[in-house]
Amino acid sequence: MLSVFCSPARYVQGRNATDWLGEEMSRLGWAGNVLIIAGGSALKLLKETWQTKLPAAGFSVVIEKFSGECSKVEIDRIARLAEMQKASVIIGAGGGKVLDTSRAVAAKLNLPVVNCPTVASSDASCSALSVVYTPDGEFAEYIFYKKNPDLVLVDTVVIAHAPPRLLVAGMGDALATWFEADTVITARKRNQVGGGTTISARALARLCYETLLNDGEMALKSVRKNVVTPALERLIEANTLLSGLGFESGGLAVAHSIHNGLTTLPETHHYLHGEKVAFGLLVQLVCEGKPSSVIDEVLRFATSVGLPVSLEQVGVTDSARARLQVVAERSCAPGETAHNEPFDVDADLLLDAIIAADAIGSEYLRRSAVVHL
Ligand SMILES: [Zn+2]
Structure with missing residues (x-):
């Protein structure tokens, strides 16, 4: 049995880390269009920062509100949007289900993925799997990926404002x-x-x-x-x-x-x-x-x-x-x-x-x- 250790490629954490999201993505050599899948509180807290800071770093941004469930229907819907937008990077910002969806979309389209957890309620944001549910919220399946997220960015001010x-x-x-x-x-x-x-x-x-x-x-x-x-x-x-x-x-x-x-x-x-x-x-x-x-x-x-x-x-x-x-x-x-x-x-x-x-x-x-x- 071989020993295996895996992790996200890059982990960034700190006060107002969202301000540096664009620079972090440029550092990884990415450019072009980004699709952000965001939960409700992430949208409220971060939308303005994304809309000013990401274009300043050379990215064009489309923000899509998450439907609330990490289901096959939602994964397909977001993947179609990303294809239409010709997205080169997928960003998930929110709780566990948003992040799970973003990883599934990125894997489906073979694109790099950024996870920005807005709560520290579990350890899922660094992992290489998603839990998929039916649209009614029943457990459906695990999807395992070839790799962990390319970038995990944690804004500690956002976490400090979560319940x-x-x-x-x-x-x-x-x-x-x-x-x-x-x-x-x-x-x-x-x-x-x-x-x-x-x-x-x-x-x-x-x-x-x-x-x-x-x-x-x-x-x-x-x-x-x-x-x-x-x-x-x-x-x-x-x-x-x-x-x-x-x-x-x-x-x-x-x-x-x-x-x-x-x-x-x-x-x-x-x-x-x-x-x-x-x-x-x-x-x-x-x-x-x-x-x-x-x-x-x-x-x-x-x-x-x-x-x-x-x-x-x-x-x-x-x-x-x-x-x-x-x-x-x-x-x-x-x-x-x-x-x-x-x-x-x-x-x-x-x-x-x-x-x-x-x-x-x-x-x-x-x-x-x-x-x-
Ligand atoms: Zn656990």
Whole structure:
């Protein structure tokens, strides 16, 4: 098995980074027409900057509002627009679904792609895959690409103005990164791009975890006040870049499988990816038999920023055994990353771990003050 490490070709982050988008694209040797696919808040915040700064850097710009769903219909619609415009670069600006759509359009037309996340709610912006849904919002398929985005540009002023809950959800996704990568490395399993892991991916995943512990609370305070601080800058890098590299080149395990299992319960649909992953991580730590010092450190951090640590906190108020059985079975379906654990994983093991994790998390909440967002 060969070790594989992959990443976006260029990552740029900082205060008002959007001002430098044109220069960054010129630096990569691109010119001509750009098509920007933008979500609603990206449009509101950035449209004027794009319309003044990109032509000044020699690009002509067409901005298209995103329909709201990363579906095949939407991908085809935007691809047709890009062809009509003779676009040479595709830019996605917004949340995860906008970025997923931009990568799909660029891959379809074999064009370079820029991702400008306007929230730090997950680590998807650096990755080489898209999650595609039906126009009604049901999961349809994953599309895997030959390469990661050519440029990821993160404007930290924009992130500082996004709702705090989204940043916290990103911390939930990032919180699992180290533990899942560590599991995959220990088990000598494959990472998310089908290769063996590298010491680089391991180090970045560990740094991701340490950055959360050191900067998470301060970063959350910054976003609540809509200000950019060094702690927020570091935390955004952890949520976006370190977590992205860590999960893709490090690998995933039980935490993300429990997330997938939880989606079988409709009441969890209002909760964000990273929120469900945070509870999934607790399940992973329990079924791996981690010492209470490790579990306590995760619980302390999660509750300090308001991440869910119990079933009730991800919407599951009816935790009858039969319902959790369905979650456990879905979480260990063939192909699930739960099978990256160094031991056999089945529904019985996961069901017991879910119940135990919920008990530990609920008990911790009773004992400590909880941050409400
Ligand atoms: Zn994730």
